[in-house]
Amino acid sequence: MQATLEQAQSIADKIEARAYDGISTKKILQMIFLYMKKYRPAIGYQIDLRQAIAMLRSKPDFEIFVAKLFEALGYKVETNLIIQGKCVEHEIDVVARKDSEIILVEVKHHVNHHTYSGLDVFLQLNSTLEDLKEGYESGKNNFKFTKAILICNTKVSEHAKRYALCKGLEFIAWKFPPEKGLERIIEEYKLYPITFLRGIEREEVYKLADAGIVTIKQLLDDIEKISRKTGMNKSRVLELQKAAKIVLGIRI
């Protein structure tokens, strides 16, 4: 919900004037939403970003979403690989390459966005990376991984953060790193998930995601083509495309 400082101040003043002791966070959010709508019409077409991401299915939706994110960052991606390590084969969600960099990407998606990703996730990632590196050295795979990154839609526990930093395991989580968290990357590249569109039905999300369409940017594609890939009727695809354009700030 980008707003100018002036707009934010004006909204804060209005809410302060109407707030009362014991007002719920939900009520405050509703009020913010109401006032924001006046300043940015797109707000009327979108829901809370964190909630929107939680509404994606873990597989395949969020995995495809993460692949799109790395593509936006300039990486070439491969998804859903089985890679042989020194000891065993591993299911790898995403491999991202740029120049000499080859990143092992582990994707964690929680439907409850208040959950924390804990130490266990990084302990696993550390052993997986180790086995894959040893597998490369012994000629069992061709992936010369340079690092591993966890991408998750929740926060990461302090315990897990300390381990990750110590082991050189990177992660992009909700509001972390502070200047480049998941929400910042999404805003910067306008990589909003399709669930961000207000009023989109769960059934429609599944049809679109099953056809590999997980960001609203992808809804700008040819209507005929989207309709054919998803089995949705063209008039509905047109509606969603219009909403997508408004959210993306594209003149219609």
Added chain:
Amino acid sequence: MQATLEQAQSIADKIEARAYDGISTKKILQMIFLYMKKYRPAIGYQIDLRQAIAMLRSKPDFEIFVAKLFEALGYKVETNLIIQGKCVEHEIDVVARKDSEIILVEVKHHVNHHTYSGLDVFLQLNSTLEDLKEGYESGKNNFKFTKAILICNTKVSEHAKRYALCKGLEFIAWKFPPEKGLERIIEEYKLYPITFLRGIEREEVYKLADAGIVTIKQLLDDIEKISRKTGMNKSRVLELQKAAKIVLGIRI
């Protein structure tokens, strides 16, 4: 359910004579139980061992149970430790020592005993052991671990087994290793869990386990003392002690 070969043959003959097409496994087990009771009266006082172990709570019951198991094997045990690794502190279920051996014991208990312990458990254990070893080398802890063992009440997936064997991580699971699985150790040392007693109430299990009593051998202790530690009345403790003696084959 130990039986002589002759007894087993006799029971098999009887069941064969009464079995019919489409008979359920449950029905067959019931029949085995019925006939076994004739040969070994203790059977009347006990339930299926695998089910009994699943009925323990994961914490603290099964953890205490595993500690008792290592004690029976001649180890000195410490439970529920927080040990500092090179990167972070780790919660360790059991540490078992004998001579120069110091074992990191990871305990996994599934209420559903049909679940498999998978690769993730061993990936975590590998990283935990690594961090603790590096912690010891850098003077952050005093535990010079010589190996790690997973103890679980279920089977282990083939994928996980291959990784564990390759990394030198040991495990004792249901019927694994074939000659020394969890069920064999329990039978050999008569380390039956209190839930093995037919008719013991869930509430009673909790009271006993909260007082550190998780094996029926521990029920042979002084009745007064057990009653005081658990808040259960003496007559009920006496009943359980009698049943325990029958199962353990002790003359009463």
